[in-house]
Amino acid sequence: MTLASTLLPIDVALGVIVYWLLLGLAGLLMQNSRVITQIIFPAGALGALVLAAAALSSLGGAVNVAVLPLGLPDLPFHLRLDSLSAFFMLLLGAATIGISLYSAGYFRTMERGALGLLCFQYHVFLAAMAMVFMADDAYLFMVAWETMALSSYFLVTTDHKVAEIRNAGFLYLLIAHVGAIAILMCFGVMQGGQGAYTFDAMRESQLTAFWASVTFLLALFGFGAKAGILPLHVWLPEAHPAAPSPVSALMSGIMLKTAIYGILRVSFDLLDVQLWWWGALALALGLLTALFGVLFAAVQTDMKRLLAYSSIENIGVILAGIGLAIIFHSFRMDAMAALALTAALYHSFNHAFMKGLLFLGTGSVLHATGERNLGKLGGLIHRMPKLALLVLVGVLALAGLPPLNGFVSEWLLLQAFLLSPGLPHSYLNMLIPIAAAALALAAALAGYVMVKFYGVIFLGQAREKEVVEQAHDVGIWERAGLSWLALGCVMLGVFPVFFILHIDFVTQQLVGHTLGESAAQTGWMWLTPIQPERASYNPLILLLIVAAGVLVTLYAVKKLYHGRLRRGPAWDCGYPEQTARMQDTAEGFGQPIRQIFEMFFGIVREVPGPFDKKPHYHGETRDLLWIRCYLPIARFTEKLSALTGKLQHGRIHIYLMYSFVTLLALLAFIR
Amino acid sequence: MSGLLLQLFQNGLVVLVAPLLLGWVNQCRAWLQNRSGPGVLQPYRNLIKLFHKDVVLAHNASSLFRFMPYILFVSMWLAAALVPVIATGLPLSPAVDVIALVGIFALARVFISLAAMDIGTSFGTLGARREMLVGFLAEPALLMVFFTAAMISQSTSLITIVETLAHREFEIYPSLAFAAVAFVMVLLAENARIPVDNPSTHLELTMIHEAMILEYSARHLALIEWASALKLFAYFTIGFALFLPWGIAEAGHWSALPAALATLFVKLAAAGAGLALLETVSAKMRIFRVPEFMGTAFLLAVLGMLIHFLLGS
Numbered sequence: 013m014t015l016a017s018t019l020l021p022i023d024v025a026l027g028v029i030v031y032w033l034l035l036g037l038a039g040l041l042m043q044n045s046r047v048i049t050q051i052i053f054p055a056g057a058l059g060a061l062v063l064a065a066a067a068l069s070s071l072g073g074a075v076n077v078a079v080l081p082l083g084l085p086d087l088p089f090h091l092r093l094d095s096l097s098a099f100f101m102l103l104l105g106a107a108t109i110g111i112s113l114y115s116a117g118y119f120r121t122m123e124r125g126a127l128g129l130l131c132f133q134y135h136v137f138l139a140a141m142a143m144v145f146m147a148d149d150a151y152l153f154m155v156a157w158e159t160m161a162l163s164s165y166f167l168v169t170t171d172h173k174v175a176e177i178r179n180a181g182f183l184y185l186l187i188a189h190v191g192a193i194a195i196l197m198c199f200g201v202m203q204g205g206q207g208a209y210t211f212d213a214m215r216e217s218q219l220t221a222f223w224a225s226v227t228f229l230l231a232l233f234g235f236g237a238k239a240g241i242l243p244l245h246v247w248l249p250e251a252h253p254a255a256p257s258p259v260s261a262l263m264s265g266i267m268l269k270t271a272i273y274g275i276l277r278v279s280f281d282l283l284d285v286q287l288w289w290w291g292a293l294a295l296a297l298g299l300l301t302a303l304f305g306v307l308f309a310a311v312q313t314d315m316k317r318l319l320a321y322s323s324i325e326n327i328g329v330i331l332a333g334i335g336l337a338i339i340f341h342s343f344r345m346d347a348m349a350a351l352a353l354t355a356a357l358y359h360s361f362n363h364a365f366m367k368g369l370l371f372l373g374t375g376s377v378l379h380a381t382g383e384r385n386l387g388k389l390g391g392l393i394h395r396m397p398k399l400a401l402l403v404l405v406g407v408l409a410l411a412g413l414p415p416l417n418g419f420v421s422e423w424l425l426l427q428a429f430l431l432s433p434g435l436p437h438s439y440l441n442m443l444i445p446i447a448a449a450a451l452a453l454a455a456a457l458a459g460y461v462m463v464k465f466y467g468v469i470f471l472g473q474a475r476e477k478e479v480v481e482q483a484h485d486v487g488i489w490e491r492a493g494l495s496w497l498a499l500g501c502v503m504l505g506v507f508p509v510f511f512i513l514h515i516d517f518v519t520q521q522l523v524g525h526t527l528g529e530s531a532a533q534t535g536w537m538w539l540t541p542i543q544p545e546r547a548s549y550n551p552l553i554l555l556l557i558v559a560a561g562v563l564v565t566l567y568a569v570k571k572l573y574h575g576r577l578r579r580g581p582a583w584d585c586g587y588p589e590q591t592a593r594m595q596d597t598a599e600g601f602g603q604p605i606r607q608i609f610e611m612f613f614g615i616v617r618e619v620p621g622p623f624d625k626k627p628h629y630h631g632e633t634r635d636l637l638w639i640r641c642y643l644p645i646a647r648f649t650e651k652l653s654a655l656t657g658k659l660q661h662g663r664i665h666i667y668l669m670y671s672f673v674t675l676l677a678l679l680a681f682i683r
Numbered sequence: 684m685s686g687l688l689l690q691l692f693q694n695g696l697v698v699l700v701a702p703l704l705l706g707w708v709n710q711c712r713a714w715l716q717n718r719s720g721p722g723v724l725q726p727y728r729n730l731i732k733l734f735h736k737d738v739v740l741a742h743n744a745s746s747l748f749r750f751m752p753y754i755l756f757v758s759m760w761l762a763a764a765l766v767p768v769i770a771t772g773l774p775l776s777p778a779v780d781v782i783a784l785v786g787i788f789a790l791a792r793v794f795i796s797l798a799a800m801d802i803g804t805s806f807g808t809l810g811a812r813r814e815m816l817v818g819f820l821a822e823p824a825l826l827m828v829f830f831t832a833a834m835i836s837q838s839t840s841l842i843t844i845v846e847t848l849a850h851r852e853f854e855i856y857p858s859l860a861f862a863a864v865a866f867v868m869v870l871l872a873e874n875a876r877i878p879v880d881n882p883s884t885h886l887e888l889t890m891i892h893e894a895m896i897l898e899y900s901a902r903h904l905a906l907i908e909w910a911s912a913l914k915l916f917a918y919f920t921i922g923f924a925l926f927l928p929w930g931i932a933e934a935g936h937w938s939a940l941p942a943a944l945a946t947l948f949v950k951l952a953a954a955g956a957g958l959a960l961l962e963t964v965s966a967k968m969r970i971f972r973v974p975e976f977m978g979t980a981f982l983l984a985v986l987g988m989l990i991h992f993l994l995g996s
Contacts, residue, residue, distance in 0.1 A: 391803065393745045404747075411793055414779075414786040423782050426826075430833055445988040448830060449981070452823035459789055459822070460815045463796045467811060472803030473743060538777070547839040550778035554761075554787075557775070561757035562750075569902050573734045582741035583898055584804040585885060595800075596808035604816040608974050 021070035022078050022093040025101060025146060028063040032056060032139040039131030048131050049120045054489075056135055057112035063142065064105025067098045072517035083151065090210050092148035095517040096281065099357065100145045100273045102514075106500065107265050107364040108138060114372045114493025115258040117486070118379065130170055130256075137163040137262065144270050150199035150209040157195065160270065161188040164263055168255040180250035187247045191237025195274070198230035202282060214282045224283050228290050231278040232297075239271035239327045242301040243637050249308075252320035253384065257375025260316060264323045265368035269360050272330055279338060280522040288342040292440065294335030299447055302328030302454040307609050309461045311602040311633045314384050315374050318465055318598075319367065322410065325454060326363045330356045332451060333425050336432070337523065339440065346525035348431050350516075351541050354527050355424035357515050362409070362417040362504055369406035369497040370465075373399060376490055377469060380483035383476075386465075386598035391474040395483040398491060400470045405498040409505065411462040412455050415551035415558075417504035420539070422455055423549055427541050457605075464601045473592035506551050508539050599631060606633060614639050685937070686774040690764070693773065697763040701916040702726035702909065704951055711959035726912060733905035741802045741898050751798035752899065752906035758791045759910040763917040766924055769943040770932040771842045780839040781829040784921075785822060788873070791910070792818045799895035806887065810894025813970065817872050817879060817891065820977030825869045827984030831862040832925050834991050841924055849928040857994060861987030863926045867961075868980035870918045872973070874911070877962040879973055882911075889967055923950050 035056055039048050070076065070093055080089040093101070115134070119127055140163055143156035165188070169181035203209055204217035219227065233244075240248040252260045275294075279286065305324030312318035333356030340349035376399050377392065378384055393400040409416040429448040435441050474480035486494065504511055516526035527541055540548045584590055606613060614634035620627035659670070706723035713720025740749070765779050779787065796811040796818075833839045835856065836847035872879040875892035885893055896907050924931070930946030932939035968976060 391743065393747065393801075394743065397745075400745075408790075408793065411789070412786070413790040413793060414783050419783070419786050423786075426782050427839070430830060430839065442989065442992055445827075445830070445985060445992065449823060449827055449985045449988075452826045453819075453981075456789070456819040456822040459793055460819045463793055463800075463811065463815050467797055467800035467808070471745070471747070471797060471800040472808065544777065545838055545840065545843050547780050547782075548777045549780055549783050553775070553778040554783070557761060557778075558754070558757050561760065562753045565753050565756055565906070569734070569906070573902060574737075577738040577740055579742055579744075580739045582743075582802050582804050583739075584802075584806055585887065585897060587805070590804060592803060594805040595803050596812055601808070601812050604812060604974070607971075 020076045021066040021073065021098070022076035022091060022146070024066035025063060025093060025142065026078070026091070028059045028066070029139045029142050031059050032135040032142075035059070036132040036135030036139075039135070040128050043125065043128045045120065045122065045127050048127055049116050049489075052131055053112050053116035053119070056138070057109045057116075060105045060108035060112060060138075062105075064102055064109065067101035067105055068514070070098045071095055071102065071514050072520075077148065083155070087151055087209075089152040090148035090212075091146045091152070092211070093146055095521045096273070096276060097145045099515065099518045100269060101142060103269060103361050103364050104138070104141055104145065104266050106361075107368050107497070108262070110365075110493045110496035110500070111258050111261050111265070111368055111372065112493070113496060114261075114375075114490050117489030117493070118256070118258055118372075118375055121379075126170065130167065133163045133166045134259070134262075137167060137267075141266060141270055145273060148211045150196075150203070150211070150214075153199075154192070154196060157192060157270075160267065161185070161192065164259070164267060167259040168251045168263075170256055170259070171254070174254075177254040180247075180254040184247040184251040187237050187244060191234045191244070194230045194234030194237070196234075198227050198234055198278065201227045201230065202278075211277075211282060215284070219283065219285070221285065221287065224285050225287060225290070227283060228279055228287075231275060232290075232294065235271040235274040235278075236297075237271075238274070239268050239331070240301075240324045241297055241327060241331060242304055242324075243641055245301065245305070245324050246635065246638055246642060248324055249312075249317045249320040249635075252323070252371075253314055253316035257316075257371050257378060260319075261368040261371035261375075264320070264371060265364035268323060268327055269364060272327070272334070272356075272360050275331075275334060276522065279334075280341070286338050286342040288339050288437065288440070291335045291338030291340075291342060292443075294338060295332050295447055296335070298328045298331030298333075298335055299450040299454070300328070301325070301331065303450060303457075304328070304612070306454050306457040306461060307605060307612060308633075308635065310457060310464065310605040311599075311613065313386050313598040313602075315377070315386055315389075315465065315469060316371070316384055318386075318461065319370055319374065322458070322461060323363075323367055325458060326359065326367065326410075329422075329425070329451070329454065330359050330363070332356075332447070333359060333428070336425075336428050339432075339435070340428075341523050343436060345434065346523050347542075348428060348434070349523040350519040350525040350527050351424065351431065352428040353519050353523060354512060354515050354541075355421050355428055357518060358424060358504075358508075358511070359418075359421035361511070362421050362501070365497050365500040365504065366406050366409045366418060369494060369501065370403065370410065372490070372494055372497070373403035373406060376486045376494075377483075380485075381479050383479050386468045388476040388479050389469045389474075390472045390592065390595065391470075391480055392483060393470040395480060396470075396485045399486045399494070402491075402494040402498045403470065404466065405501050407462045407466045409501040411459040413459070415505050415555040417501050417508075420505055420508045420549075420551065423539075424541060425451065427547055430547075431542070460605070464598065468596070468598050468601060472595050475592050475595065475597070477592075506555055508549075508551065512539070612636065686772050689770055690773050690775050693768055693770075694760070694764045697768065697913065697916055697920075698760055698909075700951075701763065701912040702730060704916050704919065704955055705912040707952065707955045708915075708959050711956045712962060715959055715963040726908070730905050730909060733900075733908070734902050736901040738901040738903060740900075743802065744898070745801055748798050748801040748898075749903070751794050752903040752910070754794050755791050756906040756910045756913070758787050758794075759913040759917065762787050762791075763913045763920065765841065766917060766920040767842055767845050767931055768920045768923075769940060769947055770936070771845055772933070773842065776842050777840060781833065781841055781844070782826065782839055784841070785826050785829065788825070788914075789818070789822055791914075792822075795895055795907075802898045804898065806890075806894045806897050810891055810897075813891040813973075814895055817973060817977060820974060820981055821869045821872050824865055824977065824981040824984045825873075827981065827988055828862045828866045828869065828925070831858050831984065831987040831991055834988065835859070841921075845924045845928045845931055846933065848925070849931060858987045858991035859926060861983050861990060863922075865980045865984035865987065866922055866925065868976065868983070870922065871961070872977055872980070874915045874918060876958065878965045878968045879976065881967050889970060891970075919951060919954055920947075922954070923947075 076093040140160035147153035309321035337352035618630040799811040932943040
């Protein structure tokens with residue numbers, strides 16, 4: 013027997029987790045920034061590669077289980093690697109390769125003490141996420157979940173000297189814990205009074221429809237807080253800009269997916285019934301989240317906040333896919349459930365690559381210019397051409413354009429919507445077209461957002477000369493990381509069938525049906541989810557035709573006519589006095605959206621009057637949910653704690669009196 | 684093999700006939716406005732003239748700016764080549780269904796908007812912003828129009844849609860009627876026609892498409908103009924495929940091709956005259972009204988889908 017055949021994937025995965033923890037410790041002890049950036053981060057990427065390979069090999073293989081005698085006495089850690097876990101482990105590994113490689117270059121200028129700490133937290137964060145995917149009992153799951161939340165909190169507050177960042181970190185920690193409480197309660201309900209907290213016991217327990225619904229709602233709330241589902245999204249646009257860019261990429265690309273994993277694990281695996289209204293609720297929430305996210309992304313002026321809102325949108329799209337899958341599954345239409353679920357899983361994977369790529373891209377822009385504000389950037393394509401090209405791939409992918417990967421998942425999801433008329437529920441059938449329309453609107457708005465993002469940062473003239481002119485292109489490590497993610501975007505877009513064949517193992521496990529046989533029935537190039545006559549899509553042919561067409565046209569035009577070209581000043585309808593300030597700012601580009609959807613925004617404007625000596629304009633778009641929902645809750649909590657504070661005087665005899673009165677009251681009760 | 688021949692024939696046909704359609708619309712417009720007009724061949728003359736000129740490129744134009752006209756031209760050509768114009772047996776068509784077709788239009792729109800922002804002039808960014816504004820409402824509306832047809836024919840493949848719709852009994856489908864109105868509105872907006880945009884002026888307050896391509900000259904501009912003609916042609920033939928599918932020859936029916944070709948030209952002539960009439964009798968809207976116009980198109984398309992569910996037709 014060779015080593016490879018005795019080594020189970022779960023052992024390899026555990027090995028990688030231990031390896032990451034050791035790397036983190038090594039970083040903490042070394043404190044040598046060269047070693048940390050040049051050796052430890054690339055070594056972490058290697059670990060991610062091994063993890064991805066192990067996950068890939070275990071997709072569709074036998075379910076691996078392990079019991080570790082760690083933790084409390086009589087409460088060992090249960091681990092399990094099934095197809096669902098393996099899929100998300102693959103996502104974690106594949107995206108981390110790029111992000112860790114990038115980090116090797118990105119953090120090289122960081123000061124020494126902070127870097128060691130960051131390296132430790134970074135690798136603990138990775139290990140915790142892997143542990144979340146493998147946990148097979150509520151105890152280990154919560155331990156891993158909290159480790160993940162805490163390590164990411166410390167990563168977000170890397171720059172803890174800035175008050176704004178401390179506030180962002182606090183908000184993140186608060187909402188993460190509100191969510192964690194809901195998850196804990198969800199597990200509590202699911203064990204059904206048996207007192208056994210392993211997932212195996214939860215799978216066995218028979219819940220009534222009422223308690224199953226309570227579980228689902230708690231899971232949706234708890235995991236929704238992590239994913240940024242409306243109205244629990246408020247921490248995302250604060251925490252993402254605060255964190256260093258590779259950390260934002262990890263959080264947005266991968267950590268949000270742990271919540272998606274949790275929702276899938278609870279609703280499809282641990283619960284044995286699904287009710288259609290859960291799906292309808294998830295679908296509605298998902299679409300609202302998607303529209304909300306993309307509308308707010310369109311009016312942002314900070315590039316990382318813009319991407320954070322775009323993450324909210326994408327999570328909404330994924331949740332809508334899950335909702336549709338639950339609806340189909342509850343009506344026992346498993347083929348369609350498999351289609352919707354495939355779309356959701358595919359989009360999760362895509363999002364890790366696209367958003368990872370873009371967050372890393374903003375990191376490079378930030379490094380080169382020191383500026384996050386879109387209003388001061390512009391024209392970076394001349395200074396950073398390599399970065400501009402790589403980011404363009406991410407932008408086109410996130411805008412959902414063929415032949416890149418964002419389009420594939422969008423296409424699958426729209427196909428799932430088109431199949432819904434078969435539902436045996438007339439109201440649902442009526443609502444589905446509206447849902448499809450909302451999804452199409454969100455997808456189209458994503459294009460708007462991406463044009464704004466790319467156009468304002470990379471194109472045009474430099475809005476602030478001194479900010480942009482010092483910019484230098486990305487280094488070799490950064491380029492390697494970005495290229496890996498960009499390559500992923502292209503490959504996932506051009507060869508969707510290969511990837512869907514892997515997703516099939518997950519849909520087989522969760523809904524008992526796959527897309528693969530039909531998806532590949534006309535050859536590996538053709539994506540045909542149901543039948544070839546119904547729908548087919550072939551991105552490879554599309555890409556080849558466009559590429560060949562462009563080459564032929566280029567050649568033909570040059571050959572038939574000429575290639576003469578000269579440079580001159582811009583024409584611009586003959587207006588001579590053109591300055592860079594006359595271009596649209598980020599605010600200006602978002603203005604139509606702000607005007608059309610004015611009622612969804614809390615807009616604050618200070619417009620100068622006609623006689624102002626020093627005219628000053630200030631505009632701000634605020635989140636209405638923050639104003640109407642969060643601030644009242646915060647005020648109420650403060651008032652409550654102020655009331656409680658009145659009990660405290662700091663004098664011992666008063667406290668003794670409290671005890672005495674309590675005792676008397678209790679005695680009265682017992683008598 | 685025969686399918687490949689047909690595909691090549693259609694590729695050639697669309698790219699050559701598209702400027703003629705534009706010339707015809709312009710000529711009809713001139714007649715309706717009591718002008719004699721430049722003749723239907725004017726777009727070809729413009730293209731030849733532009734191809735012969737030297738390119739003048741702004742100083743800070745990047746390679747994206749120079750590359751965009753080629754991508755735009757090829758994607759519009761591809762879009763026009765995918766629509767079953769005269770026959771349904773196109774081998775390329777299964778590669779791109781209607782959703783992907785909308786995606787190709789979006790790809791072209793994103794590229795042209797990015798190129799417009801590349802020079803960094805006030806008009807360029809203004810045009811890009813307005814184009815994306817029109818686009819983000821037009822794109823879902825077009826998708827909903829396609830969905831209505833796809834629900835009737837149980838397929839998102841344009842070929843299956845045409846074959847199903849052409850074989851039905853002749854009756855008015857209420858859902859398709861709504862979809863048709865929405866489609867015409869989308870067509871006007873997406874092709875920069877009155878009342879949304881005016882292709883023949885450079886008026887700073889109103890221009891959208893022209894503002895984006897102000898900095899282009901010579902062969903780049905020629906390709907963009909040609910792409911616009913191809914886009915109009917593609918939209919016309921998509922309209923025929925969805926709402927007037929009669930006369931399109933089916934796969935393998937070679938004898939029906941000449942008749943199909945003749946039918947196509949009759950439809951194009953009639954629809955072109957109709958577009959010219961529509962443009963002549965309506966006035967250019969204020970730019971702030973455009974979102975309302977597009978929103979109406981979007982709602983009409985969604986209504987079409989709802990009616991399909993309510994009436995089952």
